[in-house]
Amino acid sequence: MNNTNKNTATLLISAPDRKGLVAVIANFLLQHNANILHADQHQDSQAGLFLMRVEWDLNDFATNEHDFQAAFSPLASEYNMSWKLSFSQQKPQMAIMVSQYEHCLADLLHRYRIGELACDIPLIVGNHENCRALAEFNGIPFYHIPMIKEKKAEIEAKQLALFEQHKIDFIVMARYMQILSGDFIDKYPNKIINIHHSFLPAFDGAKPYHRAHARGVKLIGATAHYATSDLDEGPIIEQEVARISHRDSVEDLIKKGRDLEKIVLSRAVRWHLDSRVLSYHNRTVVFD
Amino acid sequence: MNNTNKNTATLLISAPDRKGLVAVIANFLLQHNANILHADQHQDSQAGLFLMRVEWDLNDFATNEHDFQAAFSPLASEYNMSWKLSFSQQKPQMAIMVSQYEHCLADLLHRYRIGELACDIPLIVGNHENCRALAEFNGIPFYHIPMIKEKKAEIEAKQLALFEQHKIDFIVMARYMQILSGDFIDKYPNKIINIHHSFLPAFDGAKPYHRAHARGVKLIGATAHYATSDLDEGPIIEQEVARISHRDSVEDLIKKGRDLEKIVLSRAVRWHLDSRVLSYHNRTVVFD
Amino acid sequence: MNNTNKNTATLLISAPDRKGLVAVIANFLLQHNANILHADQHQDSQAGLFLMRVEWDLNDFATNEHDFQAAFSPLASEYNMSWKLSFSQQKPQMAIMVSQYEHCLADLLHRYRIGELACDIPLIVGNHENCRALAEFNGIPFYHIPMIKEKKAEIEAKQLALFEQHKIDFIVMARYMQILSGDFIDKYPNKIINIHHSFLPAFDGAKPYHRAHARGVKLIGATAHYATSDLDEGPIIEQEVARISHRDSVEDLIKKGRDLEKIVLSRAVRWHLDSRVLSYHNRTVVFD
Amino acid sequence: MNNTNKNTATLLISAPDRKGLVAVIANFLLQHNANILHADQHQDSQAGLFLMRVEWDLNDFATNEHDFQAAFSPLASEYNMSWKLSFSQQKPQMAIMVSQYEHCLADLLHRYRIGELACDIPLIVGNHENCRALAEFNGIPFYHIPMIKEKKAEIEAKQLALFEQHKIDFIVMARYMQILSGDFIDKYPNKIINIHHSFLPAFDGAKPYHRAHARGVKLIGATAHYATSDLDEGPIIEQEVARISHRDSVEDLIKKGRDLEKIVLSRAVRWHLDSRVLSYHNRTVVFD
Numbered sequence A, B, C, D: 001m002n003n004t005n006k007n008t009a010t011l012l013i014s015a016p017d018r019k020g021l022v023a024v025i026a027n028f029l030l031q032h033n034a035n036i037l038h039a040d041q042h043q044d045s046q047a048g049l050f051l052m053r054v055e056w057d058l059n060d061f062a063t064n065e066h067d068f069q070a071a072f073s074p075l076a077s078e079y080n081m082s083w084k085l086s087f088s089q090q091k092p093q094m095a096i097m098v099s100q101y102e103h104c105l106a107d108l109l110h111r112y113r114i115g116e117l118a119c120d121i122p123l124i125v126g127n128h129e130n131c132r133a134l135a136e137f138n139g140i141p142f143y144h145i146p147m148i149k150e151k152k153a154e155i156e157a158k159q160l161a162l163f164e165q166h167k168i169d170f171i172v173m174a175r176y177m178q179i180l181s182g183d184f185i186d187k188y189p190n191k192i193i194n195i196h197h198s199f200l201p202a203f204d205g206a207k208p209y210h211r212a213h214a215r216g217v218k219l220i221g222a223t224a225h226y227a228t229s230d231l232d233e234g235p236i237i238e239q240e241v242a243r244i245s246h247r248d249s250v251e252d253l254i255k256k257g258r259d260l261e262k263i264v265l266s267r268a269v270r271w272h273l274d275s276r277v278l279s280y281h282n283r284t285v286v287f288d
Helices: A021-031 A065-078 A103-113 A132-137 A149-165 A182-187 A208-215 A250-273 B021-031 B065-078 B103-113 B132-137 B149-165 B182-187 B208-215 B250-273 C021-031 C065-078 C103-113 C132-137 C149-165 C182-187 C208-215 C250-273 D021-031 D065-078 D103-113 D132-137 D149-165 D182-187 D208-215 D250-273
Strands: A008-016 A035-044 A049-057 A082-087 A093-098 A120-126 A142-144 A170-173 A192-196 A219-226 A236-243 A277-280 A283-286 B008-016 B035-044 B049-057 B082-087 B093-098 B120-126 B142-144 B170-173 B192-196 B219-226 B236-243 B277-280 B283-286 C008-016 C035-044 C049-057 C082-087 C093-098 C120-126 C142-144 C170-173 C192-196 C219-226 C236-243 C277-280 C283-286 D008-016 D035-044 D049-057 D082-087 D093-098 D120-126 D142-144 D170-173 D192-196 D219-226 D236-243 D277-280 D283-286
Touching: A008 A021, A008 A277, A021 A035, A021 A049, A021 A065, A021 D021, A021 D035, A035 D021, A035 D035, A049 A277, A065 A082, A093 A103, A093 A149, A103 A120, A103 A132, A103 A250, A103 C103, A120 A132, A120 A149, A132 A142, A132 C132, A149 A182, A170 A250, A192 A250, A208 A250, A219 A250, A219 B236, A236 A250, A236 A283, A236 B219, A250 A277, B008 B021, B008 B277, B021 B035, B021 B049, B021 B065, B021 C021, B035 C021, B035 C035, B049 B277, B065 B082, B093 B103, B093 B149, B103 B120, B103 B132, B103 B250, B103 D103, B120 B132, B120 B149, B132 B142, B132 D132, B149 B182, B170 B250, B192 B250, B208 B250, B219 B250, B236 B250, B236 B283, B250 B277, C008 C021, C008 C277, C021 C035, C021 C049, C021 C065, C049 C277, C065 C082, C093 C103, C093 C149, C103 C120, C103 C132, C103 C250, C120 C132, C120 C149, C132 C142, C149 C182, C170 C250, C192 C250, C208 C250, C219 C250, C219 D236, C236 C250, C236 C283, C236 D219, C250 C277, D008 D021, D008 D277, D021 D035, D021 D049, D021 D065, D049 D277, D065 D082, D093 D103, D093 D149, D103 D120, D103 D132, D103 D250, D120 D132, D120 D149, D132 D142, D149 D182, D170 D250, D192 D250, D208 D250, D219 D250, D236 D250, D236 D283, D250 D277
Parallel strands: A093 A120, A093 A170, A120 A142, A170 A192, B093 B120, B093 B170, B120 B142, B170 B192, C093 C120, C093 C170, C120 C142, C170 C192, D093 D120, D093 D170, D120 D142, D170 D192
Antiparallel strands: A008 A049, A008 A082, A035 A049, A192 A219, A219 A236, A277 A283, B008 B049, B008 B082, B035 B049, B192 B219, B219 B236, B277 B283, C008 C049, C008 C082, C035 C049, C192 C219, C219 C236, C277 C283, D008 D049, D008 D082, D035 D049, D192 D219, D219 D236, D277 D283
C-alpha cells in the first residue's frame, strides 16, 4: 500500500497572493534538504488567495516536526500564511457515525481493512444497534448511543466526550441520519465529512430520492461536503452522478444511489486523509 | 443515413393500464400485416398508466395513413388510448429560435447537413442579427425579429404567424434568451424543446454558471426539457454533466458548458424526431 | 427489497424473426390471464433473430410452472423458439469462486446481505484461505481448495462435485485468478460470470493494469463477461471505465480499478439474476 | 475570451530529477519579477524525470523573449533541462488535414470562430473537395490535394511545402484518412495530432466501429494522440467513451462516435495550444 508505507510530509498553505511565494517555500524546503515529490498551487485571483500543497520525502530531510514548526513560523507570519503540516506515518484518528443504513460503513471498513485508508478508526458511534456486528467483525469498538430529541444536548456531549477521549482528528458521517447541532460542528471545523444523497444544491434536505423521482430527472447524484451549521450548505469536496430512466422506481434510485454514496464518500475521506483538500470561502480546492 | 432512408411508422400510445393491451395492439398490427421492428412498453404503476412505442416496417403494410386512422380509432376509444402516429418519410417541420450564442445552432445545423436529423428546417428566428450568416450558409431563411419588452405580445404574434405559415411542427430554443409567454407555449404543448444550462432543478433561472461557480460544485450540467408556462419546470427529456475543478473560472464553466448544451439539446431533438419521447405528468418516458 | 418480495415470472425468448411473434406471445399470456408488467424485444436484423423478455405478475396467473411448460412447448416448437422461464420467488443458487483479492467478494456479500441480490449463496470456493473470515461472517460455508497445477483435472472435479451437490445454477468468478478448463466451462454455458480488469478487448490476458500504465492510456476499465473456453473472449455483459492521469502509478490504477471491478461485476450478477441477459453469437442483449 | 486576451508566458520543462529544481526555477522567475499564475510539476520516479509547467503574467515581467533565452540557457544546461517557452499572444499556426468526413473540421472551425482556439489557421488541406465550402465560409484557404498512391512521396512533398510556406507550427488530422509517411511525421515530432475512432489500444487500425460492433462491446471510444511512425501507437493525449447497447447498429456507433471524436480531438488541440501537454517515453503528461 503506497499510502501507508511511504514516509513523507505534506504542507497545505493558504496566503494572500503575492509575488515570490513559490520561491520562498521552495527555498525553505531546499535549505532543509527536502526532496519535493509533488508541488501544486492554485491562485484564486478573485479572492486574492494563493493556495498550495507540497509533499516531500522525509528520508533526507534535515528537520524534525518540532524544529520545522520553529523554523517555518516566522516565514509564515511574514507572509500571512495559514498552514497545516501532516506526516504520512502519523495516522489520523477517524471516527465514524452511522444510523441504520450500513452500505457506506461497510464500504469504508472494507477499504480500511485492505489498506486503502491511512488512518486509525478508534470507534464507531451509531444511534441504532444494527451496525454493531459489522463494526466488531472489523475489530472496531461500537458505541450505541440512541438519539432522544429532548436530550440532544446531553447525547451530543456524550459523543463529544468519546471523541475527545479517543483523540479523534476528524469525523465521517456515513449516512448518520441526525442533524448535528451548531455547537457540535464548531468543535470540528472542516473536520466533519458528510454524504448527502443528491447532487447539491438540488434536493437538499429530506428525501432527495423521492423528490428526484417526482421531478423526473435523468441523473441522480451524491455529494460529500464538510458539515457546517447550515445544513447541506457546507463546502463541497466531491460529487458524482449516475444515469436513471423512466423504468427506475424510487427503490431503484435508492439502490443506484447507494453505489454513488459509497464512491463519493470514500473519495472524500481519502482526499482528506491525503491532505489534498483545502477549504476556504465555503468552497474547496482538491489538489490532485 | 438509416434515419432518413428507412420507411417505417411509429405509434406512441398512453392509456389507463389494463390486461391485454400489448396483445390488442400486436394483433391489430398483425392483421394489417405489419412487420414490427421494435416494440417497447412501460407501466407506471403509481400513475396506473400503460405507455408504449411500437415501430413497424411499411413495406408490406396493408394500410395507408387514412385507413389506419379509421381502423385504429375505435380500438383507441375502447381502451381510452391517447396516441400519435408518425411516418419516417414524412419529415417534421422544425423551427429554431436563437439569440446571440451560436454554438447550439451551429451544432444542430451541422447535424442537419450531414443527415443526422430527419426533419426540414424551414426557418430560423433570431432576436439578434448575428446568426444570419450561419443560417444562410446552410441554406435556411433567417428572420431577424428583435425583442422589445413593451411589444412582446405583438412580436410573439409575428413569430407565431411565421411558424403557422411554414406549418411548423415543433420548435427548438437553441439558447434563445427570451422567456416565451404562456400563450405562446400553449400553442405548442410538448412541442417546444428548451436547453437550460444547469442540471435542473439546481440553478434554475438566470446565470446558472455564475451560481454554480459561487456554490463551488464539482459538476456542471445541462438539461433539455419541454417548455411549459412554469419556467425551467417542464418535463425533462435529457441531462448530462461534466466535471470541473477549482481551476475553472466562470468563463471555463461557460466554455465546458457549451459542449454539454450541444450534446444534450441534440439528443433531445433526435429523440423527439424519432418519436421516442412520451410526456405525461410533467415527466417523460424516453424509449430507447 | 422490490426484487425479493415481488411475485413474477419472466420469459426470455430467442427465435428466427418472423411476422407476428409479439402477437403470438402476447395472446398466449393473455389467454392465461397474465398481467404483463414489462415487455421488451429486440430484432437483430443481421442475424435474423427475434429476442424478447417479458415479465408478468403471477398473482392472477392461471397456470403453474408445469402447466405452463406443457402449454407453451407446442407454440415454442412451431416458432423455433429457444426459451427460458424463471420465477422471482425461486431463488437461483449462486456459487462464488475467489482467490486472494477480496474486494469483489466483499462487495457481493454486502449486496447479498442487504437484499440487493435475489439468490441463495450456498458456498464460496477459494484457492487460498484468506477469504474465509469474510465468508463466515456472512454465514456462508467456505471451501478452501488449493490449486495444484499438476492436479488441475482432479481439483476441478472436486469443485464441480461441490457445485452439483449444492445444485448450483451459476457461478461468479470474483477475481478467481485461475483459468478454468474448457471441460469445466462446458458444464455451465453462459452460466459463469467473470470479471476482467480491463476494457476488453484491450489488455486481455495477464497484468492489464501494468500494461495500461505502460501504454499511457487515459482511461482504465473493467469488463464482466460469460466465460468461454477462449480466455477473455466470451460475450460481454457490462463494461465501465474511470479516468486516470499521469499522476497515477500502477498501484493507483489497481486501487481505482477495484472500484470499477466491483461495480461492473455486481451489475452483471444482478442482470443475470433478473433474467435480463440473453446471449447469442458471442454477444449479449441486456434488456433494461 | 480569456485565452486570447491574456498576456502570459508558459514554460514546459523536463529534466533528470534532482533536489532543488523547483527552487531554481522559482528563483529565476522571481529575479525577473515574474508573477507566477500557475505552477504544476510531476515526478516520474520510474523514469527519474522531473516535469514542470509554469505560467506567469508578462505585465511586470522584466525580460523579453530574447533576453529570457540568453538568461535561462545556462541554467537549463546546468540542469540538463529540455524546455519550451511560449507566449499567449504569439498565436501558433495550425494546419488542418481532412478527407470526406467533415464533423471534426466543422467542430474545430466553430470553436475557432467563437474564440475557443488561440491560434491562426492559415490553411486546410483536403484530399477530397467536399470540405471546401465549410473552409471558405470560415474564411480559410482550402487546398485540394488528391492522394494518388503511386505519387505519395511527391504529394507529401507538396503538402510539406505548403506547411513550410505558411510557417505551420503543428498539424491536426481531423479524420484525414491517409497514413502519413515516416518522413512526413519526422518533420513534426509531437506536432501532429491525430484522432483515432476507438479507445486505443483496442481496435487500432481500420474499421474500428465495425469491429467494436462485431465484438459486442458496451462502450465505444475515441483517442487523440500524437502521430508517430507506428500507426496508432503514438503518445495518447486524451480518450473518452460513450455507452452503447444491443440496439445500436454499426451506423449508430458511427453516429455516436462522431460526438466522441469531436470532443476528444478538440480537447487535445486546446491543451496543445495551451502548452499543457508534455510528451516523453511514448506517453504524455497533461498539466491541468
